[in-house]
Amino acid sequence: MHLTKTSPHGERGALGRRASAVRFSQDFTVLTVFGIVLSLLVPTAALAGPGPRKSHTLPTTKTVPQLDGDLSDACWKGALRVESFARFGGSTPVSERTEAWATTDGKTLYVAFHCHDSHPELIRASETQRGSGAVYGDDHITVLIDSQHQHRGLSAFSINPLGTLYHTLEGGTADNITWAGDWRGASKRVADGWTCELAIPFGLMRHPTKSKVFGMQLIRQLAREPNFVIWPAVPSEAQSLSLLAQNAPDIHLAQPMPDATPKPVFLPYTIGTAKSNGESGRVGLDIKYPFSTTLTGLMAINPDFQTIEQNVASVNFSYNEQFVADRRPFFAEGSEFLPDADLFYSQRIPQFDTGMKVVGRDGATSIGLVASEARSTKTDRDAMAFSLKQAIGLYSEVGVSGTADNLYGLVASRVARAHGTYGWLAKDRRNTFYARRTQSWLGAQPKGSDSVLYLNSSATNGKPSYTLIRSQLSADFISTLGLIQNQDRQGWSVSTGLHNQFDRGRLFSYDLKLDYNQADRLTSGAFFYENLTSTASVQTRKGTSLSLDASQGRREDSATTRYKDFSTGIGLGWNQRTLFQGGGLRVGQGRQGGLPTTDLNFGQGFLVSKPLSVSTSYNQQKRGTTTTRQAIATGTFRLDTLRTLSARLISQNGSGNAANVGARNGTNLYLAYTQRSRSNGADIFVILGDPNANNTKTQATLKLVRPY
Structure with missing residues (x-):
C-alpha cells in the first residue's frame, strides 16, 4: 500500500x-x-474450568542437591514425591514408570525425575546444544510453571538424557543467558533408564509480589511414543495443549517467593567488520528493566540486525505476500x-x-x-x-x-x-x-x-x-x-478437521482436513474468489508418512482477469521420528494464477557424526515458462553445549511472483562461530560473510556482547 x-x-x-x-x-x-x-x-463452571484443581504443599530443604543427576542427595528424601503419571491425549495405559520429586530452599525450585525404562537401548538422546528446541525430538522431561497462578500462561523447562537444557519463558525472551536468566540441570543414565535434577530460581519466574502459590505440571515424553505422560492426570474434556495452564495444580510454599529488587541489565555490543574495501565498526546497547516481577521494559539503541540469520520466504506461488517469522531478539521477546x-x-x-x-x-x-x-x-x-x-x-x-x-x-x-x-x-x-x-x-x-x-x-x-x-x-x-x-472482500470460511494418534500399533497418527473459502467484492458485490482444499496424511510408528492434497478454486482480480485454479500433490516422508535424519519429498501440479504450475519440494537431514548434523532442502516451481529454484543447506558442528560452528548456503535463481517480496536471486555462503557463556554472560560471534545477503560477501565480522 x-x-x-x-x-x-x-x-x-x-x-x-x-x-x-x-x-x-x-x-x-x-x-x-x-x-x-x-x-x-455464563455459568460459573463454564468460566472456572473443568473442575477444582489439586493442591500440594512444597517441603522446604536446608540442603540442596549437587545437580549431577544422582538422586542420592538427602533433600529428595523429604521432598514432595509423585508417581501417578497418566497418559495425555491417549487411552492406553502408561508403558513405563516415572517418579518425580520437588522441594525448595526458599529461593530455588528443585525437581528430580527417575525415568524408568524397560528398554533403555531405545532411549533417544542426540541434542547437545543448550537452547535448541530439538530436545523435544529426544526422550525428555519438562517442568511447566504457571508462576502468576492465573491459569493462562506457562513457562517450560526441559532436559534430555544428555543433560541438554531448553526453556521457554512466558512471553518469550532473548537467548543471552544473563539477559534471560540462568537455570541448571544434569542427567545421568542408569541401568533401568535415566535420572535428572533441575534447579529453577524463583527469580527467573514472573510471579506476583509476595506470592506463595504457583501452578506446576510435570511431563515425560518417550521419543518412541506419540503421547506424553503427565502429572497430575488431566480430565479427558481438557486434554488439549492449550488447556494445560488451566489444569495445573496449586503448589503452596511455606514462605513467599523472593521478590528480587528491580535492576536493569545492560547488554552492550561491539561489532567490527573487515571488507575488501575497508573496515567499519559500530556499537549498540540493549537495556532490560523489570518494572515488577511481571512487567518488563526493554530498550534498544542502534541495534544490530545484520548478523541475525533470518528466515527465507519460499518460492511457492501465492496471490498474497508470504508471512515470514522474525528471528530478531528485540521483536521476538x-x-x-x-x-x-x-x-x-x-x-x-x-x-x-x-x-x-x-x-x-x-x-x-x-x-x-x-x-x-x-x-x-x-x-x-x-x-x-x-x-x-x-x-x-x-x-x-x-x-x-x-x-x-x-x-x-x-x-x-x-x-x-x-x-x-x-x-x-x-x-x-x-x-x-x-x-x-x-x-x-x-x-x-x-x-x-x-x-x-x-x-x-x-x-x-x-x-x-x-x-x-x-x-x-x-x-x-x-x-x-x-x-x-x-x-475489498466479504465472505465465509468453513473448515473441519480430524486428528488422531495411537499409543500402540504400526500406525502413529493420521490427519484429515477440509477447507472452503468464498468471498465477494465488498464495494460491488461481484464475485471475488472461492477455493476448496482437502488434505490427508498418515504416519507410521517407524516414521514413514504419506500425504495427499488437492484444491480447486476460481478468482477474479478484475472484470477481465479471471483464474480457474486447481492443484494436486503427493508427499512422502521418511525417518520422521528421528531428530536429524528425517526427509521428505512432495511433487504437485496444477494451474495457478492463469499458468500451468509444477512444484517439487525435497528435504533431507543427515547426522554425519554425533556433533555434526546437516539439513538440506530444495524447492522448485515452474509457472508457464519461468522456473524458480531454491536450495538451502545448513551444517552445525556442536563443539560443546555452548559453542558451535555453523554454515549456511542459499542459492536461488529464476523469478518469483510480485507478491512474494521475500524472493531473491543469487548464491550466498556464510560461516559462523558462536560462543555463549554461563559464567559472565559474554557472547562471541565470528561471521565470515553476510547471513542475509543475496550473494556471498567477502567480509569478516567480529561481534562481542557482554551483559552488565
Missing part, C-alpha cells in the same frame, strides 16, 4: 469522518460490554503480547535507531507496547504498536490494540481494534466465539475497516473439529505496519 499526501478534508468530508468514528466507538463499546455481560451471565500480524508485522521495520518495549502479564491484564524511531535509515519513521487484554475467567477476554506509523513526508496512518472472546467447555469440547472490529485512519480521515466473527469447536484425539468464520475487509483499509491479504 503506497500512501500519498491527501487533502485534510478527505473523500467523505467531516460528516463521513464523524459517522465512521461514531460507528467505531459504538463497536468498541458493544464488544467491551459483550465481554463483561458474558462474564456475569514478548511477541505474544503484541497485536496480530495483520496489524503489526515486525518485518515492516527493517532497521531503527532507538526502540522501546513494555511487555508482560499482571494478573488478569496483559500488555504489550513497542515503539521505534529511525532517523539514520533511508526513510525517517516513527512506529508504534500496542495491545491490552483483560482476561475474564479462564477462557474469555476482551481487548484493544492498535498501531501508528509516521513515515515522514507522508500522511500518518493509524489502526485501532477492539475484540472480545468467549470460551466454554462442553463435555469433551472446547468452544470459542471471537468477534473483532478494526478501523483505520489516514491522517485525521477515517478509511476502511475490518470485521471478523469466528466460531470454533475442537475436541480430543479422534473427534472432529469445526471452524466457521465470517469476515469483511474494506478496499481502503490501511495498515502500513501490518500484513494485509485480499482486501
Whole structure:
C-alpha cells in the first residue's frame, strides 16, 4: 500500500469522518460490554474450568542437591514425591514408570525425575546444544510453571538424557543467558533408564509480589511414543495443549517467593567488520528493566540486525505476500503480547535507531507496547504498536490494540481494534466465539475497516473439529505496519478437521482436513474468489508418512482477469521420528494464477557424526515458462553445549511472483562461530560473510556482547 499526501478534508468530508468514528466507538463499546455481560451471565463452571484443581504443599530443604543427576542427595528424601503419571491425549495405559520429586530452599525450585525404562537401548538422546528446541525430538522431561497462578500462561523447562537444557519463558525472551536468566540441570543414565535434577530460581519466574502459590505440571515424553505422560492426570474434556495452564495444580510454599529488587541489565555490543574495501565498526546497547516481577521494559539503541540469520520466504506461488517469522531478539521477546500480524508485522521495520518495549502479564491484564524511531535509515519513521487484554475467567477476554506509523513526508496512518472472546467447555469440547472490529485512519480521515466473527469447536484425539468464520475487509483499509491479504472482500470460511494418534500399533497418527473459502467484492458485490482444499496424511510408528492434497478454486482480480485454479500433490516422508535424519519429498501440479504450475519440494537431514548434523532442502516451481529454484543447506558442528560452528548456503535463481517480496536471486555462503557463556554472560560471534545477503560477501565480522 503506497500512501500519498491527501487533502485534510478527505473523500467523505467531516460528516463521513464523524459517522465512521461514531460507528467505531459504538463497536468498541458493544464488544467491551459483550465481554463483561458474558462474564456475569455464563455459568460459573463454564468460566472456572473443568473442575477444582489439586493442591500440594512444597517441603522446604536446608540442603540442596549437587545437580549431577544422582538422586542420592538427602533433600529428595523429604521432598514432595509423585508417581501417578497418566497418559495425555491417549487411552492406553502408561508403558513405563516415572517418579518425580520437588522441594525448595526458599529461593530455588528443585525437581528430580527417575525415568524408568524397560528398554533403555531405545532411549533417544542426540541434542547437545543448550537452547535448541530439538530436545523435544529426544526422550525428555519438562517442568511447566504457571508462576502468576492465573491459569493462562506457562513457562517450560526441559532436559534430555544428555543433560541438554531448553526453556521457554512466558512471553518469550532473548537467548543471552544473563539477559534471560540462568537455570541448571544434569542427567545421568542408569541401568533401568535415566535420572535428572533441575534447579529453577524463583527469580527467573514472573510471579506476583509476595506470592506463595504457583501452578506446576510435570511431563515425560518417550521419543518412541506419540503421547506424553503427565502429572497430575488431566480430565479427558481438557486434554488439549492449550488447556494445560488451566489444569495445573496449586503448589503452596511455606514462605513467599523472593521478590528480587528491580535492576536493569545492560547488554552492550561491539561489532567490527573487515571488507575488501575497508573496515567499519559500530556499537549498540540493549537495556532490560523489570518494572515488577511481571512487567518488563526493554530498550534498544542502534541495534544490530545484520548478523541475525533470518528466515527465507519460499518460492511457492501465492496471490498474497508470504508471512515470514522474525528471528530478531528485540521483536521476538514478548511477541505474544503484541497485536496480530495483520496489524503489526515486525518485518515492516527493517532497521531503527532507538526502540522501546513494555511487555508482560499482571494478573488478569496483559500488555504489550513497542515503539521505534529511525532517523539514520533511508526513510525517517516513527512506529508504534500496542495491545491490552483483560482476561475474564479462564477462557474469555476482551481487548484493544492498535498501531501508528509516521513515515515522514507522508500522511500518518493509524489502526485501532477492539475484540472480545468467549470460551466454554462442553463435555469433551472446547468452544470459542471471537468477534473483532478494526478501523483505520489516514491522517485525521477515517478509511476502511475490518470485521471478523469466528466460531470454533475442537475436541480430543479422534473427534472432529469445526471452524466457521465470517469476515469483511474494506478496499481502503490501511495498515502500513501490518500484513494485509485480499482486501475489498466479504465472505465465509468453513473448515473441519480430524486428528488422531495411537499409543500402540504400526500406525502413529493420521490427519484429515477440509477447507472452503468464498468471498465477494465488498464495494460491488461481484464475485471475488472461492477455493476448496482437502488434505490427508498418515504416519507410521517407524516414521514413514504419506500425504495427499488437492484444491480447486476460481478468482477474479478484475472484470477481465479471471483464474480457474486447481492443484494436486503427493508427499512422502521418511525417518520422521528421528531428530536429524528425517526427509521428505512432495511433487504437485496444477494451474495457478492463469499458468500451468509444477512444484517439487525435497528435504533431507543427515547426522554425519554425533556433533555434526546437516539439513538440506530444495524447492522448485515452474509457472508457464519461468522456473524458480531454491536450495538451502545448513551444517552445525556442536563443539560443546555452548559453542558451535555453523554454515549456511542459499542459492536461488529464476523469478518469483510480485507478491512474494521475500524472493531473491543469487548464491550466498556464510560461516559462523558462536560462543555463549554461563559464567559472565559474554557472547562471541565470528561471521565470515553476510547471513542475509543475496550473494556471498567477502567480509569478516567480529561481534562481542557482554551483559552488565
